[in-house]
Amino acid sequence: MSIELINIWYIVAAALFIFGLKQLGSPATAVRGNLLSSVGMLIAIVVTLFNAQVLSFQWILGAALIGAIIGYVAAQKIAMTSMPEMVALFNGSGGIASLLVGWAALYNIGNTTFTDITIVLSIVIGGLTFTGSILAWGKLSEIMTSRAVVFGAQRAVNALLLIALVTCSVMFVLEPSVTSPYLFAIVGLACLFGVMAVLPIGGADMPVVISLLNSYSGLAATAAGFAINNNILIVAGAMVGAAGIILTNIMCKAMNRSLANVLFSGFGAVKVASKVEGEVKPINAEDAGLILEAAQSVTFVPGYGMAVAQAQHVVRELGEMLEENGAEVSYAIHPVAGRMPGHMNVLLAEANVPYDQLVEMDDINPRISNVDVAVVIGANDVVNPAARNDENSPIYGMPIINVDEARTVFVLKRSMASGFSGVDNPLFFGENTRMLFGDAKESLSHVIGEFK
Amino acid sequence: MEAVLLGLVLMLSIFLGFELISKVPATLHTPLMSGANAISGITIVGAILSAGAELEAVATILGALAVMFATINVVGGYLVTNRMLSMFKKKDTDQSGGKS
Numbered sequence: 157m158s159i160e161l162i163n164i165w166y167i168v169a170a171a172l173f174i175f176g177l178k179q180l181g182s183p184a185t186a187v188r189g190n191l192l193s194s195v196g197m198l199i200a201i202v203v204t205l206f207n208a209q210v211l212s213f214q215w216i217l218g219a220a221l222i223g224a225i226i227g228y229v230a231a232q233k234i235a236m237t238s239m240p241e242m243v244a245l246f247n248g249s250g251g252i253a254s255l256l257v258g259w260a261a262l263y264n265i266g267n268t269t270f271t272d273i274t275i276v277l278s279i280v281i282g283g284l285t286f287t288g289s290i291l292a293w294g295k296l297s298e299i300m301t302s303r304a305v306v307f308g309a310q311r312a313v314n315a316l317l318l319i320a321l322v323t324c325s326v327m328f329v330l331e332p333s334v335t336s337p338y339l340f341a342i343v344g345l346a347c348l349f350g351v352m353a354v355l356p357i358g359g360a361d362m363p364v365v366i367s368l369l370n371s372y373s374g375l376a377a378t379a380a381g382f383a384i385n386n387n388i389l390i391v392a393g394a395m396v397g398a399a400g401i402i403l404t405n406i407m408c409k410a411m412n413r414s415l416a417n418v419l420f421s422g423f424g425a426v427k428v429a430s431k432v433e434g435e436v437k438p439i440n441a442e443d444a445g446l447i448l449e450a451a452q453s454v455t456f457v458p459g460y461g462m463a464v465a466q467a468q469h470v471v472r473e474l475g476e477m478l479e480e481n482g483a484e485v486s487y488a489i490h491p492v493a494g495r496m497p498g499h500m501n502v503l504l505a506e507a508n509v510p511y512d513q514l515v516e517m518d519d520i521n522p523r524i525s526n527v528d529v530a531v532v533i534g535a536n537d538v539v540n541p542a543a544r545n546d547e548n549s550p551i552y553g554m555p556i557i558n559v560d561e562a563r564t565v566f567v568l569k570r571s572m573a574s575g576f577s578g579v580d581n582p583l584f585f586g587e588n589t590r591m592l593f594g595d596a597k598e599s600l601s602h603v604i605g606e607f608k
Numbered sequence: 609m610e611a612v613l614l615g616l617v618l619m620l621s622i623f624l625g626f627e628l629i630s631k632v633p634a635t636l637h638t639p640l641m642s643g644a645n646a647i648s649g650i651t652i653v654g655a656i657l658s659a660g661a662e663l664e665a666v667a668t669i670l671g672a673l674a675v676m677f678a679t680i681n682v683v684g685g686y687l688v689t690n691r692m693l694s695m696f697k698k699k700d701t702d703q704s705g706g707k708s
Binding site: 173174176177178180181182183184186187189190191193194197200201204205207209210211212213215216218219220222223224226227228230231232234236239242243246247249250252253254256257259260261262263264270334366367370373374376377378380381382383384385386387388389390391392393394395396397398399400401402403406489491496497498499501502505506508510511512513514516 | 610611614617618621622623624625626628629630631632633634635636637638639640641642643644645646647648649650651652653654655656657658659660661662663664666667668669670671672673674675676677678679680681682683684685686687688689690691692693694695696697698699
């Protein structure tokens with residue numbers, strides 16, 4: 157197939173990516189959108205195999221087969237609660253692929269200086285995406301501590317690393333060679349940089365990091381596209397990069413923090429919140445059941461704790477019972493609840509909660525004072541009124557779901573330990589708050605038992 | 609000139625990406641991300657070109673490894689997105705299609 161014809165097919169693939177992404181924007185068309193985009197990918201792959209440059213196929217087919225099997229098994233086996241880890245790993249594999257493509261492009265003949273620069277870029281971005289994603293996976297799966305890791309000279313070390321990386325890149329571009337020691341230095345430093353970049357970021361900030369790494373994996377593909385002069389890589393990579401940046405921005409806004417603050421502050425390592433005094437009022441499942449039975453409107457506010465307790469199915473069961481009882485049931489979801497953007501929505505969808513019952517923070521807040529019972533399940537910081545009232549609180553200014561304004565609040569909690577950010581929550585001491593201690597899943601099962 | 613043209617393509621694609629994504633509801637953020645992630649596996653095209661070009665052995669091996677990783681990204685990304693999306697249901701539709 158001629159290069160011209162291949163490029164025409166690439167345009168078709170790009171158009172399918174665009175339509176696919178557009179249709180991913182609405183729940184009704186999203187499945188089709190994903191399908192369109194995968195057809196675009198298939199077209200791009202198949203026509204590339206017809207490129208005259210491709211002479212042997214055994215390596216390609218062997219590697220693709222292994223990759224496809226790994227990808228298939230991973231996608232089928234993964235539990236919905238572990239989706240953030242999965243996305244992090246897929247991000248990482250995209251990153252390392254771009255690094256390798258850039259590296260291999262060095263063996264092409266007749267590279268210009270511009271090409272060499274883009275090769276270095278694809279190696280650097282691909283490398284830091286790879287190790288950053290692996291580290292994010294480690295934090296999310298709690299193989300390592302998910303708290304922010306901060307040490308004294310961190311900034312100095314990072315600055316040195318950056319200087320070394322830039323120096324090596326310049327030296328390499330001045331005299332590019334596949335055996336240049338600077339090449340290996342760049343690969344090593346880029347990988348180290350990815351680790352250092354994710355290390356100071358705490359678990360509660362993971363939605364931001366995942367979105368950002370997603371963006372990087374796209375940018376790495378774009379850089380690789382420049383390195384091998386390929387349009388489709390540039391177009392598709394840039395769209396992914398833009399998408400990731402938008403999500404990153406939405407997550408940052410939802411925490412009222414700048415990206416720089418998330419990336420560099422090591423939030424969660426410092427605790428300066430003012431102490432909250434008051435009395436906690438516990439409630440048992442029996443009384444909770446009675447109150448819920450009388451409620452006209454109930455809103456569930458899920459957080460990461462619901463995922464940990466695997467409580468989404470009992471939540472839905474309780475929700476359905478309340479609906480049969482005549483109550484209006486909704487699920488209010490904070491943009492950064494969970495460990496990745498939209499994490500809670502996926503879990504509730506898995507438990508068969510219809511998506512039109514899922515409401516966003518901005519929609520529930522104006523009518524929260526009419527809600528009879530707000531049930532907080534494993535959420536903490538995103539419902540912490542200190543974000544509104546206490547200027548000394550580290551999370552002051554973060555938009556929250558104002559559950560404290562509901563007529564009654566149930567908080568399902570394992571114990572009185574503070575949330576991920578280590579901030580005390582005055583909600584627990586509120587006049588209208590009742591604490592239902594214990595495992596969220598068990599507690600809800602007891603409440604359901606009371607209902608029957 | 610080639611670089612300038614590619615730069616233009618890059619700029620337009622970024623704008624297009626911003627336009628396409630900015631209106632996506634929060635409910636779909638996770639599938640959107642994993643769907644976009646699958647698209648970033650497009651780097652497989654570059655990987656195929658390196659692995660099949662019969663340059664030096666090192667380049668072939670680098671390319672083949674890249675093909676493997678990119679395929680994980682592409683296949684896994686699309687399948688997991690599809691799995692997630694097929695769970696999203698509107699109210700009062702048939703509950704039987706729960707695939708998980």
